[in-house]
Amino acid sequence: MQTDDHMSLCQIPGAGMDRVSLLWRLRRRARRGAFCMALFCMSMAVLYTLCAENSVPVTDAIFGVRARTRAQPRAHAIVKVLRGVGAAKTIYVDPQKLPGVIPGDPQKPIPVLSSFNYTMESSHKNYHFRSKEKQTHGLLSWFLGRPLRHALETILGGRRRADVFGAKGDAEFFGPHGALGEIWDDEMSSTMLGKRLRKVVQNYQAMNKYGVQLSDSKFAARRHKLSGPELLCQFKEMVQVITLTPEMKPFAGFPWASQLPPRPLTLELGPFKTCAVVSSAGSLRNSGLGKEIDAHDAVLRFNCAPTVGFEKDVGSKTTVRFINSQVMASEDHHFLSSSLYSTGVLVAWDPAPYSSDLNEWYNKTDYPIFKQYQRYRRLHPQQLFYILHPIVEWQLWRRVQDNMAEPIQKNPPSSGLLGTVLMMSLCDVVHVYEFLPSRRKTELCHYYQRFTDAACTLGAYHPLLYEKNLVKRMNQGPDRDIYTHGRVRLPGFKTELQWPL
Structure with a gap:
């Protein structure tokens, strides 16, 4: 009797077994879902990086809206700056005391828009700021492909310098020995x-x-x-x-x-x-x-x-x-x-x-x-x-x-x-x-x-x-x-x- 009682205590009723099995299956599906979602996000980040870097209309066709490069911050980001702490209503601030704005249409991307991610007070503190030195990539970057590295930077919030003038960067144009020389060359063309x-x-x-x-x-x-x-x-x-x-x-x-x-x-x-x-x-x-x-x-x-x-x-x-x-x-x-x-x-x-x-x-x-x-x-x-x-x-x-x-x-x-x-x-x-x-x-x-x-x-x-x-x-x-x-x-x-x- 003791043996039978002990065995009955160790056995799980059929309904309980079903619940354990269901929980195990749900956990397995959740892990698979999280993995698939991460893979999907990585893929979309790579796709966005490639398309935004190379062709605005391509991303328009894929996503249904005109995609922006990282050089095109949304002008409406100013609302985030103007909101009070814990407040839902936008606070009025005179633009004369703000950094300003440059024209652009959210539906017609123009890669020259203002970045409203700071206040005028911070701009005065950094009025004589120095340009940051070119960041060197770590050992890991040598093993990652360029699209994957850009995707990781996008996901993690990194912001790289715009690759405008080829692999050597903008300094080739704006530096002391840049293409401009001392003054503007009136023979500049799109080939440059x-x-x-x-x-x-x-x-x-x-x-x-x-x-x-x-x-x-x-x-x-x-x-x-x-x-x-x-x-x-x-x-x-x-x-x-x-x-x-x-x-x-x-x-x-x-x-x-x-x-x-x-x-x-x-x-x-x-x-x-x-x-x-x-x-x-x-x-x-x-x-x-x-x-x-x-x-x-x-x-x-x-x-x-x-x-x-x-x-x-x-x-x-x-x-x-x-x-x-x-x-x-x-x-x-x-x-x-x-x-x-x-x-x-x-x-x-x-x-x-x-x-x-x-x-x-x-x-x-x-x-x-x-x-x-x-x-x-x-x-x-x-x-x-x-x-x-x-x-x-x-x-x-x-x-x-x-x-x-x-x-x-x-x-x-x-x-x-x-x-x-x-x-x-x-x-x-x-x-x-x-x-x-x-x-x-x-x-x-x-x-x-x-x-x-x-x-x-x-x-x-x-x-x-x-x-x-x-x-x-x-x-x-x-x-x-x-x-x-x-x-x-x-x-x-x-x-x-x-x-x-």
Whole structure:
């Protein structure tokens, strides 16, 4: 009996055995699931790394949205910075006290966006930061393939330097012995770019979102290279700065048309004797150009570029602020309430179809520029606020394309070139700062933030590389000024050309 009782105690009832078996099977499935999930994540990371490095449309086709490279942080990341500790509601912060923003559309990737992963206080603490030395890889990296290493860096949150100029890195371009030499070479072309950036440029050339009509046979019969004076004459004759006025169709039939300035910008402002166009380039850091910039009769700045805290390098005067429609439309920039935009004259622009048809543009803007314009005018009825006619963008684009031996991106010119031409229509002499990089040339995108990408200098969405070639050719100042101050001297459109011998 004792033996039988002992055996009965050791035996597990059938229902209990079923539960043990079920738990064992569940644990085994859980382990398999965890292993499969880890393998899936690794595979997707490898796929993302390969696609994001080589082709944006490929990732668009795979994932259904335009994938971003690590050089394209989301602009909406600013919300994470502005949230209070433990709070769910976003805290308002004046963009004048923030690093700023660079235009970009989440649906149209532009590899030049701001990185909002730090506060202005931290940026002041690191104002004179030094560039990090190139990190050396450990022994393990030699055994891992490049895609796997990149995948691990992506998963673990690592951030590697953008491979723009080949295996040797960006220093081959930006270093003391880089391809630029002392000053910008006006023969720069896409063949000098690295694999990543060259691929991005090719993608934009193929997209042709704005319906650019250009025959490839035009390049076979390329005219001779124009000199600086010839280029300036061509710009004078073929680029006319026009702003919207109430009588233009279709705006003449809208009730809000009365909010548009009755006279064009070129008749209302100026003429100025000397003007400064201040880029937002990172090479303005530690330049000490603030007093020189403020000494000009008029100063143009771009988008959300702040002056507070940077007066020593960029000055404090703002006569004209040239902004794009994304800055106006994004809630992150507080366009309607920030004091940043209330100083000086505002000039806004938005990419439009190549045909420059105002009706088509009005119904298909990249961002709601007209809606935001009306809102701002109701709040600031006395401030001069202009909208650039889209024909200006494409007149200028054609001048750039006509003077290049290869096809350029079929996207509008950069705000930098548009703002420069705008001031050339208002001023006798225009000094453009750090549009062409000086001896302080750096991978740092903008003076008010700590985000690096060589695309900020060479362009991706905009044909910035080719724009700089033309500006270099039109420069009337000595090359030494470019090297030491990043300063280009251009004559106004109403000034008689006097080219140095």
